Amino acid sequence: MSATAFKPVTRFAALLAGLGFTMMSLAQAPAGGPPAGGGGPPGGMPSPADQAIEYRKALFTVIAGNFSPLGGILRGNSKFDANVLKRAERTAMLATMVPEAFPDISKTGDTKAKAEVWTDTAGFAKVSQDFADASNNLLAVLRKNNADSAEFRDAAGKVGESCKGCHEKFRAR
Numbered sequence: 646m647s648a649t650a651f652k653p654v655t656r657f658a659a660l661l662a663g664l665g666f667t668m669m670s671l672a673q674a675p676a677g678g679p680p681a682g683g684g685g686p687p688g689g690m691p692s693p694a695d696q697a698i699e700y701r702k703a704l705f706t707v708i709a710g711n712f713s714p715l716g717g718i719l720r721g722n723s724k725f726d727a728n729v730l731k732r733a734e735r736t737a738m739l740a741t742m743v744p745e746a747f748p749d750i751s752k753t754g755d756t757k758a759k760a761e762v763w764t765d766t767a768g769f770a771k772v773s774q775d776f777a778d779a780s781n782n783l784l785a786v787l788r789k790n791n792a793d794s795a796e797f798r799d800a801a802g803k804v805g806e807s808c809k810g811c812h813e814k815f816r817a818r
């Protein structure tokens with residue numbers, strides 16, 4: 646192969662760099678890429694590990710943004726309103742996304758996730774499933790009776806307990 650064979654690739658890489666990408670980030674290379682938690686190449690995109698952690702935090706931000714108002718009803722901080730069912734639907738859907746938000750590459754970096762997430766995989770699978778089950782139960786309760794009932798309070802309380810159960814075991818303070 647002559648050196649000229651590489652020219653189009655080099656030009657492509659230069660184009661990507663201009664757009665803030667690298668060949669590596671395009672390929673989503675998990676291993677052998679920028680060091681985990683290292684922030685990635687200077688001036689470039691975050692490393693795959695940092696991107697995965699960023700994604701996870703975003704997921705939990707949206708989960709909390711939807712569920713916290715329901716917890717607030719139980720604590721007397723907010724009122725049951727027309728948004729409750731919608732928030733419960735979102736929480737149940739988002740709960741299904743939790744397990745995949747903890748890929749192996751995201752163990753280290755700017756995260757409170759404990760190593761146990763990846764060592765006690767059965768335990769983590771269980772608390773993730775508890776959250777999904779409790780969220781689905783809350784949704785079922787609201788679909789039957791979309792009101793501030795004792796059943797709603799019990800079901801929403803169980804979702805909150807599932808959040809807490811995972812945080813106590815798998816999230817650093």
Ligand code: ASC
Nearest residue numbers: 709712713716805806808809
């Ligand atoms: C929420 C929220 C959590 C849980 C937790 C329950 O609304 O954002 O992290 O409930 O506080 O104990």
